[in-house]
Amino acid sequence: MASLGSIRRDFAPWTNPEAKPLIRFENVTKHFGSHTAVDNLSLSIYEREFFVLLGPSGCGKTTLLRMLGGFEQPTSGRVLLDGQDLSGVPPYRRPVNMMFQSYALFPHMTVEKNIAFGLKQEGMPKDKIAERVASMLKLVKLEKYAARKPHQLSGGQRQRVALARALAKRPRVLLLDEPLGALDKKLREETQFELMDLQQELGLTFVIVTHDQDEAMTMADRIAVMDAGKVLQVATPAEIYEAPNSRFVAEFIGSINIFDGEIVEKKGGTARFRDKSGSEFLVSLGANPQVNGSGSLAVRPEKMTITRQRPADAVNAIEGEVWDIAYLGDLTLYNLKLDDGRIIKISMMNSRRTVEDVLTWYDRAWVSFAPDAGVILTR
Incomplete structure (x- = not known):
């Protein structure tokens, strides 16, 4: 069976029916007055997993993270860690640490003292604190900055201090709420890989909240896409992108073209799909041979080809005018x-420096795609 894209590492305990999750949300609901932030949600996260909660603002992902950290309590349902019900367990008694979006560093303390703060609160001996702080500074490559205060650091350096402080107590689970939101684009991209390497090196479970799709796709072992307090799909980045299970997930992750219509004929593993304009496409059903009736055909822009003439071997092709x-x-x-006014998006790799017969604005052109380029969605 063909694979849906590459995987980040050889790690997939969720495929083993005997594997027990480290974290389990069981029918969790959270109300704030009349607003339902999390709605009867169940979810499993495994030890050493880099798990990402992804969704638009207000979808409930930060509330879920805060319930795991102990900063909020579920209205109903249970949050379990290694089989233990966390109800009533305060944050400081959970083997969990949270790194906040603002970093929340103490401005009057040096880097060294910021990292040591939680260890002092726990009453760790001074020599052990010094040893742990030194190892954390080395881990995040800030040995030279130990005596500086937060205002003397760059955004990326402050982010590393907050990370070192969160890791110093050696939690079993590290919770990160939009940890890269304050960084510029280039630094964010660099830090994503640093976080991945760090998580692998320490062997911890990371649960991260973000609304940034690229960030989630880069770092996650699995992604939970959330909306309106519910988890819509939990899967690897490749599965989320190549085989979304709903229109919301397809449109939220990356760019997508949607053709609304219905299946008019099925034969073997393929179907003939007719969109509302009357255009017909041959579509491979793949892992969903049971799909029937009305739905939507979703095709990613990079799975499409644009040409001046209709390709002679094109199974699926539709004509229009280059608009942008x-x-x-x-x-x-x-x-x-x-011709019916809809806009189709196509993404073409520039594999050569020069191109003959370049398409330009208002040219007539054809877009074509293979039968296995798209997926039919019924919800």
Whole structure:
């Protein structure tokens, strides 16, 4: 069976029916007055997993994280850690530490003292504190900055101090709420890989909240896509992207073209799909041979090809007018306006420095795609 994209590492305890999750949310609901932030949600997270909660603002992902950290209590349902019900267990008694979006560093303390703060609160001996702080500074590559105060550091350095402080107590689970939100684009990209390497090196379980799709796709072993207090899909980044289980997930992750219509014929592992404009497409059913009736055909822009003439071997092709073009260096993005007014997005890799017969604005062109390029969604 063909694989849906590459995997980040050879680690998939969720595929083993005998594996026990480290963290378990069981039918958890959280109300704030009349607002339901988390709605009867169940979810399992495994030891050493880099797990990402992804969704739009207000979907409940931070509330879920705070309930795991002990900063909020469920209205109903249970949060379990290694089989233990965490109800009534205060944050400081949980083997969990949380790194906040603001970093929450003490401005009057040095880097060294910020990292040592939680250890002093626990009453750890001074020599052990010094040893642990030194190892944390080395881990986050801040040995030279131990005597500096937060205002003397860059955003990326402050982020590392907050991370070192959170890791100093050696929690079993590290919770991170939008940890890279304050960093610029280049530093965010660098820090994503640093966090992944750090998590692998320490062998901890990371649960991270973000609304940034690229961040989630880069770092996660698995992603839970959330909306309106519910988990819509839990899967690896490749599965979320290539095989979304709903229109919301398809549209939330990356760019997508949606054709609404219905299946008019099925034969073997393929179906003939007719969209509302009357265009027909041959579609591979893949892992969903039982799909029937009305639905939506979802096709990613990079799975499509744009050409001036209809390709002779094209199974699925539709004609329109080049409406917009964006040259991004490695890619060129095209918006093709169909005769019924719909816009189709196509992404083409610029594999050569020069191209003959370049398409430009208002040219007539054809977009084509293979039968296995798209997925049919029924919800």
